[in-house]
């Protein structure tokens with residue numbers, strides 16, 4: 031990490047999948063699907079959103095990235111009210127792949143780089159968890175890999191796990207959006223002790239399986255009684271996928287974050303990948319849901335920043351040359 035203030039910074043931040051089934055609000059995994067943000071201190075604020083993913087995102091000072099950057103400056107005791115911001119993202123909005131967390135983490139890292147990284151990663155994690163109100167997505171986007179974390183309303187703590195090299199991730203992204211707020215709203219305020227114990231034991235077992243590389247245990251561990259049963263009515267086909275995807279080659283299956291994306295963990299050596307992908311797509315199609323499938327890997331790296339020089343190209347040309355190359 032550089033401690034020298036830079037004029038202009040390019041941030042690369044991964045998407046994330048939260049919960050991994052039983053680890054509600056406590057497990058997250060960074061994915062190799064990315065957003066990029068260019069940020070510079072400027073004379074007048076401009077916000078440029080590149081690509082098709084960003085419909086409806088404001089381009090004035092109400093923009094989340096602008097507001098989060100200002101929080102960093104405030105926390106560090108500096109003032110930079112005008113910023114030039116560009117953003118491009120391959121992370122679909124409001125689908126359960128952590129777009130809001132990636133925007134928050136990207137803005138925190140970018141603004142911090144502009145002021146010579148006055149805040150530590152731990153401090154950024156505190157701000158990010160406070161903003162998201164759960165640490166799973168932001169922890170994964172910040173630190174990369176698999177993150178086990180809590181946020182108790184005041185502070186967040188986490189430990190990063192290195193993902194098993196054979197772990198691959200298949201996501202089925204439905205064509206409709208589901209706001210996290212709405213998917214949290216359908217959950218009960220209180221749960222039965224047996225459901226709490228069910229999740230404690232399954233989540234602990236899942237973490238142990240991920241640490242030890244016991245991929246065969248994932249099918250037993252990746253079960254949830256706290257949030258998926260309540261969210262299933264919001265995603266037609268989800269119940270069938272949860273019950274049957276393991277019979278079609280998945281190591282385990284879960285709702286990605288608050289949905290509607292469905293996620294299957296897969297051993298990359300599996301010979302049944304095409305069968306599994308077909309099963310996910312067909313199950314959702316039977317319910318009238320068009321879904322895009324993507325094969326992803328865990329992103330070992332969390333957010334990264336690169337100082338830009340005067341003559342470096344803008345984000346649009348970077349995206350054209352490097353991202354879509």
Ligand SMILES: Nc1ncnc2c1ncn2[C@@H]1O[C@H](COP(=O)(O)OP(=O)(O)O)[C@@H](O)[C@H]1O
Pocket residue numbers: 087088093094095117122123124125126127128129130131133208209210211287288
């Ligand atoms: N780059 C961005 N700039 C500003 N706001 C964003 C950005 N990315 C996401 N958001 C906000 O986050 C919302 C989606 O967050 P959420 O419902 O938690 O879904 P998810 O994080 O799973 O994509 C968007 O509707 C938008 O308000």
Ligand SMILES: N[C@@H](CCOP(=O)(O)O)C(=O)O
Pocket residue numbers: 046047048049054055056125126127128129130164166167210213214257286287288289
């Ligand atoms: N633990 C949260 C995760 C929300 O993730 P998102 O990617 O859907 O924002 C929850 O399950 O509500």
